[in-house]
Amino acid sequence: MAQLQKLEVQVELNCCADKLFGMLMAKQPDIHNLSSQVHTCKVLQDNCITVGSSRKWDFVMDGKSQFLIERIEEIDEKNRKVNRKVIEGELMKHYKTLYNTIEIIETGDATCKVVFSLEYEKINEDAPEPHNVLQFSAGFFKEIACHFTN
Template sequence: MTLSGEMEAEVEIKVSAETFHDVFSCRPHHISNMSPAKVKNVDLHEGDWGKPGTVISWSYVHDGVPKIAKEVIEAIDDAKLSTTFKVIGGDITTEFKELKFIVQATPKGEGSCLVHWTSEYEKLNENVPDPHALLELCIHISKDIEEHHLTQKPTAQA
């Protein structure tokens, strides 16, 4: 059994790739409004929203248990519509020496996109399971963002 690896998951959602990318790259603190059952809060610790090097803290629920993850935004690529997060603290560090999430949105037809999640990891020991459940959580949050955008009422234009 290897201690390091890479896993991928993807889902198609009815949100434009640009909108989805904007949420994760510049407005992750809004995700708690879009996925309140899974993401309780996203706090800014250091830096500015939408900038690489920014440190944020996620309060989330995983497998019914409240957890915390402190992450640094390593990269934002507006051309590829991708954002890279590296875990630097919190509950996840009890199982993983290194854990990185890369989320990329690819346009797919009008108002839809393919959301591709990549997890690069190094486990602390061979008894730690691969991060399948964390990737599944990311997919569910992506679907919650879709649901939030589909149920938003369009604003009346004057």
């Protein structure tokens, strides 16, 4: 079995870490009002955000409409960290396994750093590295952070 590979991006933002994490963990976040990249984000079961719950995201990446379904694997509210596993969607054409971790670290009164990491196993040698997912995520967080500036 191949080992998981890892990529990471860090984004410095001028917004409150708690507000950003709260939006990320909201039952029905109004992300479509905050981001031009994401059209919808909805909870698929139990209408709550807990370990084991799933959400479907409809978005545009690389100029193409896509979707993914993720399952929450772990939530650490104290450290504003969530681990998710992608279980369905366009990305899974290239990867056997795809996990992402989001950690939001307070760096000042109204500033924070988002650490977004991917752990993945490619389907085969020809599958692309998911650098586009990192770029998409960095852009997404920059875009939504504008709505949480003081």
